[in-house]
Amino acid sequence: MSAVHRSVLQHELIQIFEAAAQIDSATSATEIIRQLRKRIERYGYAACLITELPRQDTGMLDEHILVNGWPGEWYEHYMAAGYYRHDPCATLCRGAIEPFLWRDVYHGLTNSNARRVMDEAKEFGLRDGICIPIQDAFGDPACVTVAGSEIDLAPAARCTIHALARHAYSAAERLIGNSRRQPRQKLSEREREILQWVAGGKTAWEVSRILGISENTVTTHQRNIKQKLNAANVVHAIVEAHRRHEIEL
Structure with a gap:
């Protein structure tokens, strides 16, 4: 590796560390969104959502959302239409370990309801995105989703997105998740x-x-x-x- 490449890599790593520190020190959901967007917009990602993933047959996602950075009109439409029941990314996220691209999910869709969810997201400027599956402290599924109209999928960009998404989830869980989670009920x-x-x-x-x-x-x-x-x-x-x-x- 040349000295120039080492210098560029070091600069990028420093930026990631600084961004992660800013996200970690956030004191509100608004600040988490602001700091995350500030770092990922350069890669074409304009929207983000940090949420726990309840069973999809409930159709109820809103009360499980930790940080909402989706476009307002899309959020309202998604909730009103009950799209969580059919969202193929949510389905995959519940069992996935590695981050995945929306486009890869879309290409394999055969269910018309699932395809409709992703087709209509495009109408609101969310043409492609990345989902980062996460398990919370209890082993329950959660997810960070970032999306935009034209996104950078270069390896360096994806590594940055993955790293900052996990920091954003940790910050959201610290600020919001723990404060509202009911103690887990044990069986008698x-x-x-x-x-x-x-x-x-x-x-x-x-x-x-x-x-x-x-x-x-x-x-x-x-x-x-x-x-x-x-x-x-x-x-x-x-x-x-x-x-x-x-x-x-």
């Missing part, structure tokens, strides 16, 4: 016992016979279990309880 001993039997293939009636309680009581416990684990169904509850180390499989 009886709930764990019931779910353990259900995970072993037992029906509600069979569990009631094993434990000497009514089938209605078992069903009530199952309903409470799903609420505590924010699970769509019993299978989802089993998976979530195992992930939290509350039952064994």
